[in-house]
Amino acid sequence: MVSFENVTKTFSSRETGKSAFKALDNVTYTVPRGVITGIIGRSGAGKSTLVRLVNGLERPSEGRVIVDGTDVAALDEVALRSVRRSIGMIFQHFNLLSSRTVYDNVAMPLEIAGMGKQDIKKRIEPLIDLVGLSERTRHYPAQLSGGQKQRVGIARALASEPKLLLSDEATSALDPETTQQILGLLKTINRDLGLTVLLITHEMEVVKAVTSRVAVMDKGQIVESGRTFDVFTAPEHETTRSMLAALPGGSLPDWIGRQVIADPKPGCTALLRLRFFGETADQPLVSRLMTVLGSPVNIIAGTVDEIAGEPYGTLYVAYSADPAVMRKADQFYAQTGLNAEVVGYVA
Template sequence: MTIPASTIASDDAAVVFDGVSKRFPASGESAAFTALNNVSLTVARGSITGIIGRSGAGKSTLIRLVNGLEKPSSGKVRVDGVDVGALDEGGLRNLRRSVGMIFQHFNLLSSRTVFGNVALPLEIAGMDRRAIDERVRPLIDLVGLADKHGRYPAELSGGQKQRIGIARALATEPKLLLSDEATSALDPETTQSILELLKRINAELGLTVLLITHEMEVVKAVTSDVAVIDKGEIVERGQTFDVFTHPKHGTTQALLSGLPGSKLPEAIARGLAPAAAFGGRVVVRLTFFGAAAERPLISRLIQSIGAEVNIIAGTIDEIGGKPYGSLVVAYGADPETVAKAERFFLGNGLVTEVLGYVA
């Protein structure tokens, strides 16, 4: 679970950010700026933790601190209890063998085959050819490309290239896998297959995954825990289900507004009024989860209030393996109907938000 660094046992922590700030000095035409400001965050061993935020929020700087590509200006980053910022070059090389990395743009060598790309970090480490073969072939099979050993990157699709990038990241048998916008260049169907692969690797290998993304759909699909970063600061964190169903910070709420079922149809949104007119209808967003997501709520609502209910928008989905739903409905705005509806919502554990009124 993603929780404050001080409340988790060190044996359970894969990565700890302890009061980390990163400041970049002025350079050429670029002014000095602070990319990260006093970040404290713990990534639990064996979790898939998402770091989400808008472009420029500090996500990539955060992940570069983990493998020592950047050093903090203040504070400490610990990986398996080791202070990354205190390591010399030899220590960093050892660390990076235990930290795999997959990238948005794959970073494959065009002159090398699939096998050669996956084998590269092992060759650099000085492993003999037989041992390399014994390590690489099962990894290529694991990512579902058993028939592509001798192909070159130019012959592969984007999803296949990313699978090879994942196999290469696993070649040194890391304990931690860093993913920096790894699905941003892929279409939705391919993205889903890559996320399923990451979930399988996490489950089968017990690998901790730290996933950087700006895509809420990715976080929803694969992570158990999430931290939201804005202007270099962690503004919200917790289990993914809790953050998605009860977002507290404005940045989180804004990011979640783009998810299917969260946005009103434009024609309805334009017609919303802040107060009810005579004979008008109230527009309400209902959020429900757990057992409530499996009940026939709308039919029961109609029976309870004795009035018609229009469904305007909605979605039923899963977050962190738990059922979750969001519905936007409209019903009569007269006081009696509204009071009956509020009693129904309260009795069924639904979270409600009045969005406005329509004639």
């Protein structure tokens, strides 16, 4: 649906006209049709620049941006306006007109396109119902909550029947409960309308909850990409691992972390991170581990969750670092397929 081919974007200094900042550095990536793809990274990683290239708000310094078979950067303004009608956009701060009602805000792109009032009504009313605002049709933005404003923004983005929906930090101004509601709405839109969604965010929880595929950005480059479940359960790049550590259960409690040493000493305890997924997710493997070891297993921290709809759990456990015990544990992990990693030792 969207392809970035060796895309570089450099912004020049206004004072000197010379190159000042490379926001994107030789990015090559394809967003597949019909799925929700997340682009994640810290502030300044290049995420928003990437999405602005898709709808032609920025043009690449090098490379091509292909949207549904069209090279966006090669279009003149007239042709670009036509392409933009096939691309919906939802924003972090809603961008609603305060003087227009819910209905009128959603209808605005169709009015600009010259559609007649009755055709607009036929298009808009089902969308307002889809986003759950049919009882708020005549309300103004000042009368709406943040979540309701974002629902208006989503309905407006869908008004032109786009093939692609861009979401740039659309949930970062919302509280956690409202965020989950908006993400649920995006999943419904993706499922029911078959819409391709490109979601830009710095929030790992958002990516975990709603995307099927993810690309991780750092310093203007895509440093890791793939199925969301695969990237989250087996991160390869340090940026990905660092961002995943912010998730609940993603890292050790501080009081334990301060005690961890790198190498074992006589009588110390081994500290391990166990990852449960696939066939291991719903099996009583920890209780079986204790039986096999014949030694106590102390549960330090953990969480059980879903990533892209697939069950996944992380558990930090500690047990004797005696070599005989460690060998039994390694054999158990090999037999069961349980992912285990020694993260250190506690004296």
